[in-house]
Amino acid sequence: MPQFDTSTFLPQLFWLAIIFVLLFVIMRRHALPRISDILEARQLRITSDLEKAGGLKEEADQVMADYEKALAETRTQATALIKQAGEEMAAENTKRQQAIAADLAAKTKAAEARIAAAKDEALAGLKAVAADTARAATAKLIGIEPQAEQVQQAVAKAMGGRG
Amino acid sequence: MSRGAGLSLALRLAMELVVGFAIGIGIGVGLDYWLNTSPLFLIIFFFLGAGAGMLNVYRVATGAGQSIGYKKPPPDRNKG
Amino acid sequence: MAAEEHSPLAQFEIKPLVSLRLGDLDLSYTNSALFMTIAMVLAASFLLLATRRSALVPGRWQSMAEISYEFVANMIRDNVGQEGRKYFPFIFSLFMFVLFGNLLGMIPYSFTYTSHIIVTFAMAAVVFIGVTVIGFKKHGLHFLSFLMPAGVPIFMAPLIVPIEILSYFTRPVSLSLRLFANMTAGHTMLKVFAGFVALLGVFGVVPLLLVAALTGMELIIAFLQAYVFTILTCVYLNDALHLH
Numbered sequence: 001m002p003q004f005d006t007s008t009f010l011p012q013l014f015w016l017a018i019i020f021v022l023l024f025v026i027m028r029r030h031a032l033p034r035i036s037d038i039l040e041a042r043q044l045r046i047t048s049d050l051e052k053a054g055g056l057k058e059e060a061d062q063v064m065a066d067y068e069k070a071l072a073e074t075r076t077q078a079t080a081l082i083k084q085a086g087e088e089m090a091a092e093n094t095k096r097q098q099a100i101a102a103d104l105a106a107k108t109k110a111a112e113a114r115i116a117a118a119k120d121e122a123l124a125g126l127k128a129v130a131a132d133t134a135r136a137a138t139a140k141l142i143g144i145e146p147q148a149e150q151v152q153q154a155v156a157k158a159m160g161g162r163g
Numbered sequence: 164m165s166r167g168a169g170l171s172l173a174l175r176l177a178m179e180l181v182v183g184f185a186i187g188i189g190i191g192v193g194l195d196y197w198l199n200t201s202p203l204f205l206i207i208f209f210f211l212g213a214g215a216g217m218l219n220v221y222r223v224a225t226g227a228g229q230s231i232g233y234k235k236p237p238p239d240r241n242k243g
Numbered sequence: 244m245a246a247e248e249h250s251p252l253a254q255f256e257i258k259p260l261v262s263l264r265l266g267d268l269d270l271s272y273t274n275s276a277l278f279m280t281i282a283m284v285l286a287a288s289f290l291l292l293a294t295r296r297s298a299l300v301p302g303r304w305q306s307m308a309e310i311s312y313e314f315v316a317n318m319i320r321d322n323v324g325q326e327g328r329k330y331f332p333f334i335f336s337l338f339m340f341v342l343f344g345n346l347l348g349m350i351p352y353s354f355t356y357t358s359h360i361i362v363t364f365a366m367a368a369v370v371f372i373g374v375t376v377i378g379f380k381k382h383g384l385h386f387l388s389f390l391m392p393a394g395v396p397i398f399m400a401p402l403i404v405p406i407e408i409l410s411y412f413t414r415p416v417s418l419s420l421r422l423f424a425n426m427t428a429g430h431t432m433l434k435v436f437a438g439f440v441a442l443l444g445v446f447g448v449v450p451l452l453l454v455a456a457l458t459g460m461e462l463i464i465a466f467l468q469a470y471v472f473t474i475l476t477c478v479y480l481n482d483a484l485h486l487h
Contacts, residue, residue, distance in 0.1 A: 001252055003427065008257040009361045011269050015276035016362055023283045023340055028332040031290035035312045038297050038305070045299060178424070182417045186409055208409075214402070215409035219417070 130155045172223075179219040187212015251434040255358055255427070275362070278354045282343035290339075311339070315473065322477035326484050333373075334480075337366065338473040341422065345465035348430060349458065351437075357468075358426035360419065367419035370476045378483030389486060418475055425468045429461045 002008070131151045139145045191208030195201040259271035290311075293304035301309060315335045319327040327334075341357055348355025356362050378386040390407045391400060436454045440447035 001427075002255040002257060003358065003360050003423070005257070007269065008273070008275075008359075011259070011263075011271045011273050012257070012275050012356070012359060012361055013365055014270045015272065015279060016356075016365055019276070019279040019283050020336065020340060020366075023286060024333060024336040026283075026287045027290070027336045027339070031287065031294070031308075032312070032332055032335060034294045034297065035290070035308055038294060038299075038301075039309065039312070041297075042299055175421070178420060179413070179417055182413045182420060183409065186413050186416060190409070211405050211409050214406040215413055218406055218410050219413060 127152070127155055127159070130159070176220050176223055179223055180216040183214075183216020183219055184209070184212045187215060251431045251438065254352075254354070254430060254434055257359075274354045275356045275359065278344070278347055278356050279340075282340060282347055282356075285347075286339040286343050318474055318477055322474060323481045323484065327477065327480060330480060334473060334476055337370070337476060338469055341366070341472050342466065342469035345426060345469055346462075348426065349461060349465060355426055355430055357422055358430055360423045363419035363422040364415065366472075367415040367422075370418070370479065371415035374476075374479045374483045377480065378486075381484060382486060386483070386486065389482070414479065418472065422468050422472050425464055429457075429464055433457055433461060 131148070134155055135146060135148065135151045138151070187208040187210075188205065190212075191202075191205035194204035194208070198204070257273045257275055259273050260277060261272040263270045263272060289304075290308050293302075293308035296302075296305070298305060312335070315338050316331065319331055319334060323330075344355065344357040344362075347353055348358065382388075390404045390411075392403070392407070395403055433454065436450050436457060439450040440454060443450065
């Protein structure tokens with residue numbers, strides 16, 4: 001086998017040493033730092049991107065929280081408004097009812113007054129008619145026509161407290 | 164384990180054994196040549212080489228890999 | 244000569260391209276060195292050109308470069324841990340060098356330097372010596388305690404310690420032998436079956452299909468062996484850094 005020809009050992013070892021050292025130096029000085037720089041830069045970029053995404057998410061969460069807060073505020077405001085409106089309406093109702101009641105009472109009073117007036121008038125009319133009738137009846141019965149004042153007094157006396 | 168992997172393990176074990184023997188015999192012959200004691204060291208190192216070869220075989224076969232000692236390597240190193 | 248050319252082993256022959264002598268030493272630039280150079284240039288230009296624009300969103304080439312980077316980085320993280328980061332450039336270069344050597348060998352009429360025992364052994368020896376030095380640097384003489392596994396009775400020491408030392412020294416051999424044997428066997432087999440195709444003419448369809456299947460398997464093995472070589476380096480490094 002050619003592999004065991006010892007005369008080939010020295011030249012192979014000599015060039016192996018030179019070439020391997022050369023490869024080692026190139027790898028160490030140039031190739032490997034470059035790759036590790038790339039990998040590090042990527043890692044850094046990923047980390048910063050993640051951080052950025054985290055910040056954005058926080059911001060979004062903030063916005064969401066603000067929105068929720070505004071929503072809740074609006075809701076309480078609306079509830080308050082509805083309540084207020086309800087109260088106002090109830091107050092209006094009461095007021096109107098009171099007004100109606102007052103109106104009714106006033107109307108009733110006026111009607112009662114009118115009725116009383118009419119009664120008085122009627123009574124007064126009745127007195128005059130009674131006096132007239134009494135004078136006429138007296139004249140017919142006894143032929144004497146009494147004085148109007150006397151008759152009226154008599155009628156009033158006869159009717160007494162009535163009227 | 165596939166057939167190829169089994170075959171390669173078998174070849175590896177055989178090689179470990181042979182290398183152990185070869186190193187032992189080599190050292191024995193060398194010492195005899197140097198000290199003119201043939202065949203004393205050849206015989207001693209033949210057995211030592213056999214021991215070393217079997218030790219290597221034992222290590223490979225038990226999964227201890229090439230590590231020194233008889234302990235198994237930590238599980239995360241079993242890949243080698 | 245003709246028979247030599249068609250031998251399945253002919254592809255492993257070293258041919259000097261530029262003769263170079265330093266006194267008695269033969270330092271010729273051979274076809275092996277040529278393919279090492281090609282692998283080095285390809286690996287370097289792949290990584291440098293792919294990352295030229297440093298795009299945040301990677302293109303196809305850039306993501307391939309990134310995947311190979313992360314593949315090795317994960318291997319080190321899983322097998323060695325944080326302390327292994329220091330050795331990343333070396334392990335990455337090793338992986339690329341072996342992988343490109345294996346893959347280049349798949350091209351017909353090319354040369355596979357990882358099918359040469361001296362090349363794989365040199366790489367394994369560098370790993371072995373480096374790891375041992377790291378172990379002694381980190382733990383001092385305490386590193387030797389791995390020679391005596393915990394729980395072994397003391398009277399066993401005269402037997403266990405030499406065996407453990409031998410076992411330790413088999414590491415670079417089995418590491419280099421595995422890569423060498425896999426690449427040599429695979430490429431020889433491919434060459435043999437390819438020879439059948441040429442020999443059988445019209446009836447060569449059957450071996451041709453076989454060659455196609457073998458080529459696919461060889462591609463997987465080319466990657467797998469680079470992976471195994473690298474991961475065993477990681478395992479050895481881990482042993483040296485973290486004593487059991």
